[in-house]
Every structure is written in C-alpha cells, then in structure tokens.
Amino acid sequence: MSIASAFGTGMLAGLGVAVPLGAIGILIVRQSAVSGLRSGAVAASAVAMVDTAYCVAALVLGGLIARWLEAAGGAPTAVAALVLIAVGAWGMFRTRGEVTGARSPFAAPSHPRTFALFVALTAVNPVTLLYFTALAATLPRGEITTGTMFVLGVSAASLMWQLLLAGAGFRLGARISSGSHTIVSFAGYGIVIALGLLMLGR
Numbered sequence: 001m002s003i004a005s006a007f008g009t010g011m012l013a014g015l016g017v018a019v020p021l022g023a024i025g026i027l028i029v030r031q032s033a034v035s036g037l038r039s040g041a042v043a044a045s046a047v048a049m050v051d052t053a054y055c056v057a058a059l060v061l062g063g064l065i066a067r068w069l070e071a072a073g074g075a076p077t078a079v080a081a082l083v084l085i086a087v088g089a090w091g092m093f094r095t096r097g098e099v100t101g102a103r104s105p106f107a108a109p110s111h112p113r114t115f116a117l118f119v120a121l122t123a124v125n126p127v128t129l130l131y132f133t134a135l136a137a138t139l140p141r142g143e144i145t146t147g148t149m150f151v152l153g154v155s156a157a158s159l160m161w162q163l164l165l166a167g168a169g170f171r172l173g174a175r176i177s178s179g180s181h182t183i184v185s186f187a188g189y190g191i192v193i194a195l196g197l198l199m200l201g202r
Helices: 003-018 023-035 037-072 075-100 111-123 126-136 144-175 178-201
Strands: none
Touching: 003 037, 003 126, 003 144, 023 037, 023 111, 023 144, 023 178, 037 111, 037 126, 037 144, 075 111, 075 126, 075 178
16 A cells, blocks of 8 residues: 555545544534634644544554453443533533523633543544544554554544534634523533433443
C-alpha cells in the first residue's frame, strides 16, 4: 500500500467513525453554541485525540483488544450508556439552575475541564475501539510507514469533522437569542440521555 493510499484510507476510516452524528457530536454542537467557538474547538480536539489514540492502539494491540472486548461482552457498552445518561442529567440540572437563578454547585467548565470531559466521554465508547480494531486487521502487517500514514489520515479527518460541528454550533448560537441557548442546551442534553437509553436497551 502506497503512502498516499494509506493516508486516504485513514481519512475515510476517520470520517466513517466521525460523521454519523451521535451523542458526542451533539454535545460538541451544544458546547460551541452555548459556550463559544473556542470551547467547541477544545471539545473537538479532545474527541479527535481519542480517535487517534484508539487507532494507534488498534494497530499495535489489535488482537488483544478484540479478545478483551469479546470477553467483556456488553459491559463496556452498558458503562458508556450510563455515563451518557449521567452527563445528560447533570447538564440538564445545571442548565435548570441557570434558568431559575438558583446557585449551581457546578462551576462553568474551563477549557482544560472541557477537554478532559470530552476525552472521557469519547474514551468510554467501545464502538470506536472495535471499529478501528476491525479496520487494522485489513492493513499490511509490519509496514510502519503505512500504519503511520493511516493514523495521520484518521486524525486529520476526525479533527476536520469535529471542528466543522463546532463551527456549525457556533453559527447556530450566534443566530439565536440567549433564551434559545437554554432550549438548545436542554435539547442537546435530552438527546444525549435518549441515546444513552437506546444503548442501554441494546
């Protein structure tokens, strides 16, 4: 496999895992719409970093990861679902506190806290790791350059898409009133809870 082909394959793989709009994508849009483009870009960078790390892990430890996920059964998915539900409920509680004027026990997240939150939310999703593990099995073995370019393609595509979501969220936030920001926040967290419940049901 040529360098250009490996990079292109990586970009397609990165888009394949990033483009389907799930809970993380919705949270990035919400983050940027409510907290600004810089905050949304921080969240986008965190997600892309985890995608890249999972891709590297899949290339290096693909067989071990596949066996671990098989042995774990549905436990990783259940944990991911519960985390999403908890984050959605926490976000709704915090938003409600801001609307009613009540003091919220949660401080407005700084950029490092936002980064850490999105790293954790992305990392608990076993689907991403399983996806890259399956793709890694199709790549030529022992070719460091090919693997490196594949990872770079994944990283570039994931970051590009997540930043696009952040930009879309920022444009949405700039066009609506402050009251509508609250609606967007509630709706985003509500969708995250719904997706978590769907994952748990499966």
